[in-house]
Amino acid sequence: MTGQASTGLKTLLVGLDGACREVLDPLLADGRLPALASIFEDGVVAPLESQIPPWTPSAWPSMYTGVNPGKHGVFDFLTFQGYDWRVVDRSHVREHALWELLDRRGLTSVVVNVPVTAPPLPFDGALLPGYVAPEDPTGHPDGILDRVRDELGEYRVYAPEDVTGDEQVEWYQRLVRMRGEAFRVLADDFEPEFGFLQFQQTDTVFHERPRDDAAARAVYQTVDDELAKTLAACDPDTVFVVSDHGIGPLEGREFRVNEYFRDRGLLETTRGDGGMPSWTAYKRASGEDDDTPLSQRVVAAAAALGITSRRIGTVLGSLGLREFVLEHVSTDTVRAGTERVDFPSSTVYMRSRTELGVRINKAGRDPDGVVSPSEFASVRADVVSALREARTPDGSRVFDEVAPAEEYFHGPYVDEAVDVVAVPADFQNFLSASLNGDVFADAPEQWNHKLYGVLALAGDAVDADADLAQPHLFDVAPSVLATLDVPPSDRMDGEQLSPVESVSPEQYASFTASLAAAEDDDAVTRRLSNLGYVEDDDR
Template sequence: MNCSDDDLQLLVVGLDAGCLPILEPLFESGETPTLRRLFDIGASGPLESQIPPWTASAWPSLYTGKNPGKHGVFDFLSFDGYDWDVVNSTHVRERAIWELLSDHGLSSVVVNVPVTHPPREFDGALIPGLTAPEDPDCHPEGILEEIEANCGGYRVYPQAGPEPYRSIEGYERTIELRGKAFRYLLERFAPEFGFVQFQLTDSVFHERPGDKKAIEAVYRAVDREVAATIEAFDPENLLVVSDHGMGKVRGREFRVNEFLRDRGYLAAQSGGEGMPTWSRAYQNDLLEGDDAGDHEPGALERAIEVAAAFGITTQRVASALDLVGLKEPIGRRVPNDVIRAGSEQVDFPESTAYVRSKSELGVRINLEGREPNGQVSEDEYEAFRSELIEELSAVRTPEGDPMFDAVEPRERYFEGQEVERAPDVVTVPAAFDNAIVAELTGERFGDPVEPWNHKRMGVVAAAGTDVDESASLSGATIFDVAPTICALFDVPVDEAMDGEELPIVAPSERRQYPAYDPEPITATDDAGVEDRLSDLGYL
């Protein structure tokens, strides 16, 4: 690649949850002419995601080129004993591609990529994305204030604006500000590498599932920003990538913890002690509204605790209210912690196995010597894990279909120094038309709460002067993106990366780099971040 001092040599556009089943109808209807042109002139195809195909783990895999067993992020949450925290960049234990490029004298501008807060040092600029607070630390220090002054504001999440909650106007304004900030930084820093990610192409499906008008508005807004960036900076090469796909969930929701309780592996209790660090972001079927969690513990909470002791849980109340059309209006007046007080929860210290988080797609074993109150000895571990795998593999939906495509030990999907952070058993729902959840509701199966959710296949497209636009991209995986970026810059590929260069570019030299020395892990501990993840259904 021939680089001049002021040329944008590679532009990467990240479409969270972008996939061909979503994009092709938009192409046909003329909603996204810029993206369609890129796909038409360049090489394109499906991009297989990882397990689990969820944002917080998949984007670090894409931008490091390494599986979660190496980079250490398996979910939106990280666990320490029975406590949890939302992941941030300090949980990513491998170098990002822009840091590797910086080591080779190349500068980058990175905007809105998930799990990049707090930012780490490199040559260029970074505004973090999902799991960052609304007013995040950026790199270099002071750049966010500069952007806000020159671009008319900035927001990580659409709720930070004046527009109505979950409104199309809020989505469009957030995307517009994202594009303006990115172009401002491209002008300000003149990098060789630019990477902008659009999260709302995923969020709109969680917040307004199946809303064609909202989905089209989000993609139109993204297309406008991509077009404006290409027109202003004329990048030599362009990659469109996604972390996973999106589609309807037509199967069943499996409450794995109910199954484990029925098998005698899981203990439950009411009153809120099951999650030692549970926050008011806890999602529940009764709650809507920003101020519902603000309260002092009082008579209502104590009353619900008493009711729970007699088996009158909020899950049962919700079902009854829904039948008579009162669930939503009453729910708006019930504080989150009150809901928690009447909900059955997993008693983690007293259980032998449990699901901590649905989006890590796995079961954790309460192992002696690893967890504070471990119930399974090291000598029993492998036999118990095999027993769990056998029992879960045999689960059938009420229609008699297999619940899972695979139930495997974690080593089947993860390899590296961080494997111990992974769930012990990995469960892969059948075609991702089924879903798992962690809640205790009294029933093993139900209809999916989320009618749209993640799929395994994302998308990739490549065009440009250094790209073989006739190449076939069949078999491309999320781990191939970072090696491909290295090759486009003639930078040696880290031999520890798990992917290969896509055939759009000639293979690059492989090199063993010095071991990465990340900063110590720090807590996120931000109620606003937790609230946002709860809004999206991840907590």
């Protein structure tokens, strides 16, 4: 795009977590983002509709597979086994990533910082995992993280613990620079046809420093600097800029879904064994207040060890950890005391607020289900009606939409999702799964995810005069593949965007982890051995 000689990078996908026009437009108007502005001006731009739920750990896998959560199987930060949980990782995403499909066509990819990509499956290229990976993640190929650290001196997934004030903002910027520098190092090593570079701090800054305009500007300007350097160094033919969802001020109330159903006699609680454990004792022992926020390092540590809720007490004792509780479980699924949701005895409950829905305790599916299959449809209809009737104290609707899960998800993993999806009104109400006595409270956060992010396309493979119409998150993967003249999978839910020349979809083998692992063929092994990442006995 710069007019330089091509380096071989045909398509660059730039991911901005939580970006939207409401955030970007003031910065673009002030001239603070010249690299992004050049892409927006040279190409086509539109709001990008996200999925339900529009949260990072489910939305990015939907983007990079082109299928809805019912087909890839990740609906939340957590995956549930009965009434127990663990942190999601790449093993829970049961569909091919677009860089794995490119590998089948002999194309090389470099992927840096994309969420839910650890542990990676083998393909021709390099991958450094992003959010929800452990701090020292397994990358691909073996040794890739050491290679990057040797070159850069430092590479981290998360900032160090307990940084605050100006140091926190400086760390946001350092992490952003690490992403860009790592991508350029690996692009130089692997000479990929496809690159995927994601920046997480564009979302983090709004959650951790709400209404700090200076911090948001600093993050976005650093992202723009790294984008400019990457465009200059790699000279991609085509560029996509994509966000997984939008973000904006939260002006509504906290709505405690489990309290709402307890008031209706559909949810039971317990003070004894069973249910999700209360973490209050652990937090008080560490000297922390009950509402102390937990950092991304907690997610990383849990992911690294495959922690489940029933094992966490033992882990805390053996490792001497001060806190080891997922934010979404500690604040959203349990009461700040000894009372907890008794999942086995309840008819309906919210497991995690970011699932955006509730689960019905169905016999024959859930370990101690109390709703028979013959009663399920009737109970679900009652639950839908109850949520549709929910009103805030000022009389406004809590939800814009309440519907059976099948209206949002389709595929082999729908039964792992919530049974009823509940979409907050304009995403202004904050859903909570906690038990705290009252159904409503002041919202605990000042920002919330919104349904519309942003999409921009520019470059050789893009018709800048075409109308983007109403693009959806699912459209990104098939469109990226089309710019590389690779057929999308016929399982993809998205459509190829009109500014990109269409390529007819083809049938790919069904995804299994063992099948994907078997595709680490001799050609890939030889390539990696030439780069010094694997041993080759024949050299």
